Amino acid sequence: MQSIPVDTSRLGVLRCAVGPEPKIADFETKEVKKDRDGNTIYSVAVTVRQDGRRVSVIEIAVTGEPKGVVEGAEVRVTGLDAFAWAMGDRHGISFRAAAITPVLPAGAPAGASNGKAGGA
Numbered sequence: 001m002q003s004i005p006v007d008t009s010r011l012g013v014l015r016c017a018v019g020p021e022p023k024i025a026d027f028e029t030k031e032v033k034k035d036r037d038g039n040t041i042y043s044v045a046v047t048v049r050q051d052g053r054r055v056s057v058i059e060i061a062v063t064g065e066p067k068g069v070v071e072g073a074e075v076r077v078t079g080l081d082a083f084a085w086a087m088g089d090r091h092g093i094s095f096r097a098a099a100i101t102p103v104l105p106a107g108a109p110a111g112a113s114n115g116k117a118g119g120a
Contacts, residue, residue: 003081006095011048016073017057018045020066020100039063044100046075058095066100074103 008014020042025033033041041061049055060077069075079098085091 003083003096006080006082008077008080010050012050014075014077015047016044016069016071016075016100017047019071020044020062020069023061035063040065042066044069044075046077046100060095060097060100062097062100068102069100070102076101076103 021044023033023041023043025031035041041063042065043059043061044066045057045059047055047057060080066075077097077100081096083094083096085094
């Protein structure tokens with residue numbers, strides 16, 4: 001499967017729509033998906049809204065749990081790649097990132113979290 005790098009600077013403001021959840025490899029056994037090194041792969045739903053366009057939601061896979069990423073918070077996605085896939089008559093585009101991190105409000109001290117109270 002060929003990866004296509006995505007320029008996230010052209011995607012506008014990115015916000016977490018659904019917080020990090022482990023990806024499931026087998027729904028019958030509830031086995032969690034792992035990468036080649038045995039690290040859990042997480043999925044984060046992110047809203048994308050370019051200038052004046054409608055909002056789209058993309059699901060992004062990332063290795064390891066993204067700390068501090070909560071629903072509604074603005075996020076930064078690093079190393080985003082798109083993959084076209086097809087299985088029989090089904091097809092689509094999947095996304096994978098090197099990292100997903102929260103964007104801290106201007107003037108926030110390092111280590112502070114943004115988003116909903118209660119933390120991740």
